[in-house]
Amino acid sequence: MDIQLLLALVLGIATIVVLVLRTRLDAFVALLIAALVTGLVAGQSPLDIVKAITTGFGNTLASIGIVIGLGVAIGKILEVSGAANALALAFLRLFGKGREPWAMGTVGALVSIPVFCDSGYVIMNPLARSIARVKRAGYVTLALALGVGMTLTHHLVPPTPGPLAVTGLLGADLGAVILTGLVFTVLLLPIAVTYAKWMGPKLESSVTEEVREAVYGRAALVGASEGSHHGGTSTITADDDAAPAQEDLPDDPELDLGTPPEGAKPHRVGAFLASLPLLVPLLLIVLNTVTGAMDQNAQGVVGGKYEPSAWVVPFAFIGNPVIALIIGVLLAVYVLLPRWTPRSRVQGWFAEAAASAGLILLITGAGGALGQVLRSSGVGDALAEAIAATALPAFLVPFLVATLVRLAQGSGTVAMITAASVTAPLVGTLGIDPLVAAMACTAGSMILSYFNDSYFWVVTRFTGLEGTAALRGWSGITTAVWAGSIPLLFILNLILG
Template sequence: MTLPTLVLPAATETVEPVAGDGQLITAALVGIAVLVLLITLVKLHPFLSLTIGSLVVGLVATMPMADTVAAFTKGFGETSANVGILVALGAMFGKLLADSGGADAVVDAIVGRSSARVLPWAMAGIGALIGLPMFFEIGLVLLLPIVFLVAKRSEQNVVALGIPALAGLSAMHAFVPPHPGPLIAIDAVKADLGTTLGLGILIALPTIVVAGPLFGKLAARWVHLPAPTTFERTNVPEHGARPSFGATVATILLPIVLMMAKAVVDVLEVDGWIGTALDFLGTPIIALLISVLVAMVVFGRGARMRRDEVMKIVEGSLPGVAGIILIVGAGGGFKETLIETGIAQVVADWVKDSGFSVLVVAWLVAVGIRLATGSATVATVTAAGIMAPIATDLGSVETSLLVLAIGAGSVFFSHVNDAGFWLVKEYFRMDVPQTIKTWSLMETVLSVTGLGVVLLADLVVGLL
């Protein structure tokens, strides 16, 4: 999954490979194999395994070890700086939501108004709604309390509800502006923003249906997970007070509204103090920070908690996510090591001159780079840069479909070199094989289905 960054690489930026193509491919495969073996057989902690795997990649690729360490620490630092802060703030928000009883209020409303068959569809819809303006990581930490509590209250496998929610988040991230991937591709191939936005939503909806509720039902047969107790309410006061449903929903939606406002300002290029203020308030870190402060007041008062009780909840939310932040940061370091070796450029060059359909080629380029680097943003940037000259011969709708084909390819099969893989694994408390059977395959279904819908849309446009 793409990580939220403040500065994204330019579409024309390339990395000079440090070795021959065959050696780089071997380095990537050996590094990933070592990583998987250390985690699954040796049972080494993922943080240590990712660090060692990065060193192995650099060693086999004959990259100077000093450069390998520099690449790993760069990726670790950038990932931790972005995702670490968001995970910490999200953990605070989630703990306040749970311990105040606010999550219970939302869960009671959802479970009380939905049958067991409808719940996965409801989770997919909520995931898509939250994922429309928000980064995947932020949407994940906001959704988890609801997903886990709904699973526990309804006595359903958490996979059956979690996969649809993840599909909604991921699809919006891949297909719909103002997420960074689609925006970068739109700029690179000179596509129309409005056309791409409309087509992106239309293509995302059926893709979510297939990769979410339908695949989630299948994945739940392979992996059965009880709902973690992470977000269960503790220390319930005798008076049983909790925030109202309306106040809880409004507080949950606050960061979404702030980030959506920033997106509108960016797209419409609003100037003046209003534009500046909304652009600042809608920055993910600021939006979540404001939401945590508001939650302390709204949830605290709703549950009739004292100030020291609220502060204790906030403090108690952090130890549980320390390990997650380290693992996700190390995943970012592993990804950066693969990028700095030049593997992304090698994969792009391999498929650039193939004779396939333009849309299929764009998807393949993004898939190859996604598999090699674990970064959807890098895959989008590189694929868009390669396809830019070809896009000049396409019409407006076809160019937008090209952007969406790239977006579909950029989320293909998230695995051990993707920080999002580790984020999902740790939050859902799965092992590596379980994460691959659920999250990785869901991303693959989403990617392939997305391409299929894009090709179908292209066929319809051709007939008109």
């Protein structure tokens, strides 16, 4: 590989890491500056660099911007309507007694598909505390299982903004990414729950007194203290198979849905209705993928230009991510919210959702800009040729880039978008399947959540873990699922390669 082009790539990635870690600039500006640095070091003319940045930014948001905005809108309504809580309770009843860690991990995975994991964890953590309070034990296990369940789908399953952006940057099929991400989640969840059940009891005594009292009550805190003074173990123990009774579980949170008319029944969202805004769009998108694949097989189209048959067009329309998520928003507003909720309040929630999506949209567009500069400057082709000359599997490149960027600056979303931006020019040249590349970017960004990750602080503060206990619990469990994803990537590459 030409030393100048290699230097351009290295300096571009280093620019992102240094600016995010050492300056007041955020990832959006850092990605744009990295694109400038990459282009200039590679020898591209300044005007060509600017053109590549604007072209890459615009093309990326044209394909994915609307979808991200609609996705976070659905998540906001699920959050404020109590639908997320209803789904969680349904899964607890479904799994039954003694399987609460599995239920919490599954709840976390489901809720985090449309809801940002930071806010999703805050919403669902009271459920973990209520179960632990009834069982008088096991809070750390439940909290870790909940948190890492959210991590899995937050990183692996669109329409969470990160993987959605990666899908657009790499040109992967959205339905295929959703299906594969769900499969990865199902296969990795046992690793997460097993780690939580193994490490949780070891860390129970490390929970801060404030959180211990909030979870178990003052009497339990005193009992634990007396046990420790006498060299014994904490008295916060119970039969692990003791299941919380229905009346002991939290009901819907306090909802600010407006003033109901006199005589109206209290607003409650059942699990089936709560699932509709999430499941219907996902099913429509997957149905579009399946019918399109069937039609291409029937036509014998392999790699060439594909024109959908007449019978596929309706599925292609309603399964387009934009249309599917518009349907999801309509279901969320008109099924989950009561008719008396003021229009102004609903519009305010949409404004909050748009604000939370704004930075993600800008970072995604900037990632597209960096990718376009890598293409137009020749860095992408040079990197592809260098990889082809080695024995390294090509799909490990995005995985390792995402891993290193995540370790350096903490944000999984920035890590996967950076990896996708670097990988996008290589997909065609090296023959990497876009689906494999997308999963490599998202899986690589799960490694070692620690002090530079905001979600680390959310989970550990709510769980009451500090110092080495926090690292053993949360950093360890995220690294475990990251490691577990490596053989899955090899198998996926073997199938699609």
